[in-house]
Amino acid sequence: MASSPSIALAALLLAAPARLPGAGPHLVIVVNADSGVFQVTREEVRNIFLGRQKRLSSGLPAVPVEQQYPASVRERFYRLLVDKDLAEISAYWARLFFTGQARPPMEEPSAEDVLKVITRNRGAIGLMEAGRTSSRVRVVLDVEGAEAE
């Protein structure tokens, strides 16, 4: 049960969909191997990374984490996820953060740091490059894949 969706996803990743030319690293969403989560929808990722959904589907408190990517990579992530520019995402968080309502996802300096956060925290859900994940975490969504829902 645990492995089949992962295998399906791995197969999905190997047969990586055609990427935009010059689009940069291939982005995936990963979770802790003990999170009880085997796949997530784009809708869930969108809601978790915008601070609207507070829990993973398994019931654990969600802790979204991003790597401090160059603006171009983050721009592409949010473009794919919510069809918004980075400036709009920054404005969105400025409203919530400076009113003390919510905080944006944690940002870690490197892929290794993102992995550390995810392996330490069962509720962590992170944005990573496909080639930088490890067996300690589980890939649950190919951000660049075709809309699955």
Added chain:
Amino acid sequence: MRFGAWLIPSLILCLAGQAPAQEPGKRLRLSGFGTLGLAWNSTDQAAFTRDASQPSGATRTPDGRVDSRVGLQVDGTLDSSFQATLQVVSKYNYDATYRPEVTWAFLGWNPLPEIQARAGRIGIECFMNADSRDVGYSYLWVRPPVECFGLIPITRMDGVDLTGTAQLGGSTTLRLKGFYGAIVSEQIPVHGYPNLDLSGDRVGGAIAELQGGPWRARMAYARFEVRRGFPPPISDLSGYLDSFATLLRDPGLDRTAAGVSLAGGILQWYSAGLTYGEGPLEGQAVLNHLGSDRVSVPASWAGFLSLGYRLRQVTPYGLWSRIASRQQGIPYLGSLPSLPSPLAQEVVNSVAIVATANEDTQSTLAAGLRWDCLTNLDCKFQLDRIHAQSPGSLWNVARPGWSGNATVATAVVDFVF
């Protein structure tokens, strides 16, 4: 209720001091926001202000005071359930200084991810974006529409709030919030008289917000209990009316006395708002109603419609906003106008001034451009065409004979870090 001013900084330092060794620096976060703006008004007959707390505003000399502001925020985190926040903002104040004010100083507790309780100095979210009005980077315009945001510039309280969020299946989220507290040192200049000081007045309310896909809908209610109201000599007016009521045995004048005084008054704020953001399109509609049981602050309806369309880094937008105060006329004065007494005549004249001074009926049609020129920095230009049929507290002294028409041109730079 001054506890927030020193308690929260100590808590933030205390929380930071307890940070686990493996994650240094993440427990304490310094952030900030600001706006540098210049506003120019086509007329010298009335000074354009951003809200009723500003003691003077923009005329034909470009004015940097109306929109410029800077804020610093420190956030401390102990663990996933306890946080503390301190925010200080410097802007052009009611006393014509830039004296920094502690806007937020609260301790937040999340017993569950869906529940947040906050205590200390917190923002009053009485309508959409009410508590983020100083953060220019967070919205499209150069300033929130004055017709909706300018009349009652009450932004913060010492008190508590409780927020709960629930996932209503699929992507729809419901957020409910209740709040109660005492307003913090907010004063409204009254031209030629001492300021109206609302500090310590009680405020309570509730919000319901639905977020689903590109839509965000929200209803809010807030109730303000005014304790002191206007200072003398305006407050003396009620005393004189009371005396005349006794003297003339006219209970109608008693009612006028109570209506003229703001002391003991109840102001009720009802607000409904809707935003839409899908792809390059960004729309917002808000309708507010101020209910009042006092002649000195007339009931009003206000609202705005805003639409922007993003073209890469540039977002042109249009905005229409309007406020209409209840035209209440002169309250009952019985036989006072015909009394051969100079004091009675003075009272009659003063009642007429108090009853109409805060009547605001005006609309603004604006067009602007937001240009996200750098990461976390934007430049905006906006042109407002304002028609004030009844310029009240939104203008800093409109001269008699002013047509009520003005064009205001504004350029701002907003940033966050």
